[in-house]
Amino acid sequence: MHTLPVLRDDDLSAAFDHAASTYDLLVGAHPGYHSQLRRSARRLGVRSLPPGSRLLDLGCGTGASTAALLAAGARRCGITAVDASAGMLERAATKRWPANVSFIQAPADRLGDAAADGPFDAVFAAYLFRNVTDTDGALAEVLAAMAPGGRIAVHEYALSGRAVHRAVWSAVCRGVVMPLGRATGNAALYAHLWRSVIDFDTAPRFADRMRRAGFVDVRALPLAGWQAGITHTFVARAPRREGPVA
Ligand SMILES: C[S@@+](CC[C@H](N)C(=O)[O-])C[C@H]1O[C@@H](n2cnc3c(N)ncnc32)[C@H](O)[C@@H]1O
Numbered sequence: 573m574h575t576l577p578v579l580r581d582d583d584l585s586a587a588f589d590h591a592a593s594t595y596d597l598l599v600g601a602h603p604g605y606h607s608q609l610r611r612s613a614r615r616l617g618v619r620s621l622p623p624g625s626r627l628l629d630l631g632c633g634t635g636a637s638t639a640a641l642l643a644a645g646a647r648r649c650g651i652t653a654v655d656a657s658a659g660m661l662e663r664a665a666t667k668r669w670p671a672n673v674s675f676i677q678a679p680a681d682r683l684g685d686a687a688a689d690g691p692f693d694a695v696f697a698a699y700l701f702r703n704v705t706d707t708d709g710a711l712a713e714v715l716a717a718m719a720p721g722g723r724i725a726v727h728e729y730a731l732s733g734r735a736v737h738r739a740v741w742s743a744v745c746r747g748v749v750m751p752l753g754r755a756t757g758n759a760a761l762y763a764h765l766w767r768s769v770i771d772f773d774t775a776p777r778f779a780d781r782m783r784r785a786g787f788v789d790v791r792a793l794p795l796a797g798w799q800a801g802i803t804h805t806f807v808a809r810a811p812r813r814e815g816p817v818a
Pocket residue numbers: 584585588599609630631632633634635636637654655656657660678679680681697698699700703704705
């Protein structure tokens with residue numbers, strides 16, 4: 573199993589394009605997928621944002637994370653939902669969204685037109701950064717698109733670093749995730765899912781990466797259930813701008 577490759581850039585987007593039609597079915601079979609997303613969206617504190625605040629949902633996919641933001645109280649904010657995969661965005665577009673939500677196709681490390689909707693008061697990135705080739709470049713791009721003092725919540729499979737959590741992740745992938753991936757014709761994407769988590773930063777390392785990128789008040793918060801020690805919410809802020817020196 574260790575020889576399976578991760579997918580990157582165009583290959584990854586093509587795999588998500590192909591998987592888009594069964595994506596919602598598969599995440600619906602994942603116990604707690606939507607409730608854990610809503611938990612991370614609440615940790616972003618969107619309910620306390622003033623009306624008219626700007627939110628970025630980076631790597632929005634078919635809109636599960638966008639829906640979590642709305643459920644967490646983001647109804648009076650403008651939400652720009654961005655993804656690199658045209659297929660995932662097409663799937664998102666088949667759903668009913670309130671007028672404050674718009675979808676844009678862009679890669680996370682070159683936000684282009686999506687950045688023009690900013691500066692963002694809050695950013696949500698669910699299951700994104702592990703997929704990105706240049707993680708530091710994408711973190712820098714996101715920070716540059718944020719308002720001073722803006723909030724970010726990264727919801728990600730980032731292992732604790734303990735052998736038991738790595739073993740549980742591999743067992744779940746071997747027993748459930750990869751067979752479902754093969755059954756739906758998406759073997760490479762779901763092998764990528766397993767491998768990309770094994771290869772990604774542990775939670776303490778990703779928190780340090782965010783600090784090095786310039787985020788402040790970085791905390792890695794655990795999630796519950798079978799994902800304990802496997803999935804974390806990383807909450808942080810963009811630094812506030814220094815005032816003029818008297
Ligand atoms: C696992 S899905 C998560 C979707 C959604 N956030 C959710 O919680 O269900 C990851 C999404 O990230 C997108 N993605 C991967 N790499 C990306 C990149 N470099 N730039 C923008 N989107 C990317 C994929 O196309 C995919 O839709």
